[in-house]
Amino acid sequence: MQPIVRWFHQLGSPPTFDRFARRWSRLFLIASLPVLALGLWQALFVVPADYQQGDSFRILFVHVPSAWMSLFVFALMALYAAIALIWKIKICEVLAMACAPIGAGFTAVTLLTGSIWGRPMWGTWWDWDPRLTTELILLFLYFGVIGLYMAIEDRRNAARAAGLLAIVGVALLPVIRYSVDWWGSLHQGQTIRLFGPTTLDASMQLPLWLMVIGTKLWFVGSLLAKARADNLQREAGKDWVQRQLGGAP
Amino acid sequence: MSYLGYVVGAYAVFVGLLVVDAIGSRLRLRRALQVARQRQQRQDARRSAATGPLELER
Numbered sequence: 001m002q003p004i005v006r007w008f009h010q011l012g013s014p015p016t017f018d019r020f021a022r023r024w025s026r027l028f029l030i031a032s033l034p035v036l037a038l039g040l041w042q043a044l045f046v047v048p049a050d051y052q053q054g055d056s057f058r059i060l061f062v063h064v065p066s067a068w069m070s071l072f073v074f075a076l077m078a079l080y081a082a083i084a085l086i087w088k089i090k091i092c093e094v095l096a097m098a099c100a101p102i103g104a105g106f107t108a109v110t111l112l113t114g115s116i117w118g119r120p121m122w123g124t125w126w127d128w129d130p131r132l133t134t135e136l137i138l139l140f141l142y143f144g145v146i147g148l149y150m151a152i153e154d155r156r157n158a159a160r161a162a163g164l165l166a167i168v169g170v171a172l173l174p175v176i177r178y179s180v181d182w183w184g185s186l187h188q189g190q191t192i193r194l195f196g197p198t199t200l201d202a203s204m205q206l207p208l209w210l211m212v213i214g215t216k217l218w219f220v221g222s223l224l225a226k227a228r229a230d231n232l233q234r235e236a237g238k239d240w241v242q243r244q245l246g247g248a249p
Numbered sequence: 250m251s252y253l254g255y256v257v258g259a260y261a262v263f264v265g266l267l268v269v270d271a272i273g274s275r276l277r278l279r280r281a282l283q284v285a286r287q288r289q290q291r292q293d294a295r296r297s298a299a300t301g302p303l304e305l306e307r
Contacts, residue, residue, distance in 0.1 A: 029271070054250070056255055056256065059260075062262075101273070108266070112259075116258050218267060222274055225274035226274050226277060229274070232278070237288055242285075
């Protein structure tokens with residue numbers, strides 16, 4: 001077996017995952033801080049004001065990365081849930097369920113910051129626009145996953161039921177993504193492309209990418225920390241947990 | 250028109266999420282470790298009770 005494949009298999013074991021998460025969660029969280037700080041500083045003080053929107057466009061440096069995270073985290077949660085259902089890997093159940101609160105947080109931030117930006121630009125805090133409405137449905141889906149996981153006492157059955165909801169909910173992601181193209185929308189269309197021309201001014205791209213990388217690093221650190229806590233709670237009676245308790249922070 | 254209030258509000262929401270998320274993760278981990286420790290203490294107490302002196306001391 002190749003070393004990487006073997007390492008991946010070993011990571012599926014709760015004690016190995018605990019050791020891995022203990023080391024890497026803190027490192028990822030610490031690594032995210034300077035990236036986020038630099039991104040925030042650039043977004044607030046370095047980038048010139050937009051010629052049409054003035055300073056209000058600075059809100060987009062927190063809104064856009066949060067919106068991307070809300071979709072990315074849901075897709076990842078569904079992927080972990082599918083792996084857990086097909087191959088019965090316990091750690092993937094734990095990881096899928098640890099994704100839900102973080103994703104819900106980013107979705108809430110997306111809606112709130114979008115609403116704050118919309119008030120001066122659109123003249124309203126909220127509109128039942130396709131993009132806004134589908135993003136709100138995504139938040140309710142996250143709440144559904146969290147609620148279902150909390151409602152069932154048996155952790156494994158709870159994770160399976162909530163995971164199934166996450167897998168079904170993935171159908172919403174392309175609807176959110178293409179809502180601005182399919183229906184007449186107040187929300188602007190795609191301006192940033194990974195592969196293809198980007199209409200965003202070059203001076204605005206660096207802080208945006210810093211914020212995108214910073215939120216991703218933060219997410220990995222937070223995911224590992226939450227998954228580690230859930231893993232420890234599930235495995236509380238096992239020998240490896242008793243052995244590790246002496247050295248745990 | 251000044252947008253300062255809106256910008257500050259939006260950034261506060263974002264930073265607030267990160268702070269709440271970090272505190273939430275820490276509390277969750279602390280609680281998990283606490284539960285595991287309590288369980289270990291109960292197990293140790295049960296084990297020592299089971300292997301204790303069978304005769305009463307005179």
